[in-house]
Amino acid sequence: MIISLSEFMSVKGQVKTIQAPFELKTIAFNNMEHEVVKSKPINLTLAHTGERKVEIDGKTEVTLLISCNRCLSDVEVDFDIHIEEEFNFNPRNEDEINELKEVNYLNEYDLDLDLLVQDEIILDFPMKVLCNDDCKGLCSKCGTNLNKGSCNCENTSLDPRMAAIQDIFNEFKEV
Ligand SMILES: [Zn+2]
Numbered sequence: 085m086i087i088s089l090s091e092f093m094s095v096k097g098q099v100k101t102i103q104a105p106f107e108l109k110t111i112a113f114n115n116m117e118h119e120v121v122k123s124k125p126i127n128l129t130l131a132h133t134g135e136r137k138v139e140i141d142g143k144t145e146v147t148l149l150i151s152c153n154r155c156l157s158d159v160e161v162d163f164d165i166h167i168e169e170e171f172n173f174n175p176r177n178e179d180e181i182n183e184l185k186e187v188n189y190l191n192e193y194d195l196d197l198d199l200l201v202q203d204e205i206i207l208d209f210p211m212k213v214l215c216n217d218d219c220k221g222l223c224s225k226c227g228t229n230l231n232k233g234s235c236n237c238e239n240t241s242l243d244p245r246m247a248a249i250q251d252i253f254n255e256f257k258e259v
């Protein structure tokens with residue numbers, strides 16, 4: 085949902101409460117698309133504090149499907165989003181002008197609520213997701229999900245401590 089802040093700023097001291105659904109179906113992070121499985125409506129309060137400054141305060145909850153780092157099965161991860169921002173549309177210097185241009189959820193005076201929530205999700209994105217702390221992961225040779233069964237390869241009995249060490253190696257690989 086796009087909120088026009090220019091209209092909102094026409095009245096000094098105006099406070100407005102908005103409830104809007106979160107409309108994105110996927111969130112892209114680290115070259116992966118993560119499906120939005122459920123979300124609560126975004127509750128947002130806008131306040132025009134004068135001098136073309138707008139304070140926003142919002143809350144929502146979004147659940148994404150993220151693959152387990154070890155076995156790649158889908159895990160539902162909840163994001164508890166709390167947005168607190170202040171926009172100054174009366175910039176006095178270069179820095180303040182750039183601040184407004186830098187954010188992808190502002191297009192002049194139009195605030196894209198979905199992109200704002202997406203930004204918060206990306207900031208909160210976990211480095212590592214596990215389906216279970218004891219997830220045994222996949223066999224490195226044949227790819228069998230070792231939580232579901234064993235395979236005939238050697239060294240298949242990767243215990244959780246070994247799996248944790250492998251996570252560290254995987255993280256190094258990603259860098
Ligand atoms: Zn797993």
Ligand SMILES: [Zn+2]
Pocket residue numbers: 223224225226227228235236237240
């Ligand atoms: Zn195997």
